[in-house]
Amino acid sequence: MNVTFFALSALALILVRFMPHLLRLRIRILRWIRWNWAANLLENHFAGWVLLFRVLLSVVAVVLFGAGWRELHG
Secondary structure (H helix, E strand, O other): OHHHHHHHHHHHHHHHHOHHHHHHHHHHHHHHOOOHHHHHHHHHOHHHHHHHHHHHHHHHHHHHHHHHHHHHHO
């Protein structure tokens, strides 16, 4: 099970790098389903949303790494 935590932690850290691309994809999907108000909100505060999601993914990665470490040495 600890390998799973480490793998998910690595995945979260990889996703941190691609967060602007993922957010742009989300904006395109929101425009496609005609949720223009939500797409406009993300576009107007793009840098802030990217920073928020990067911090959240980093926190998730640290928690998963800690859980894997604790299970490995616990």
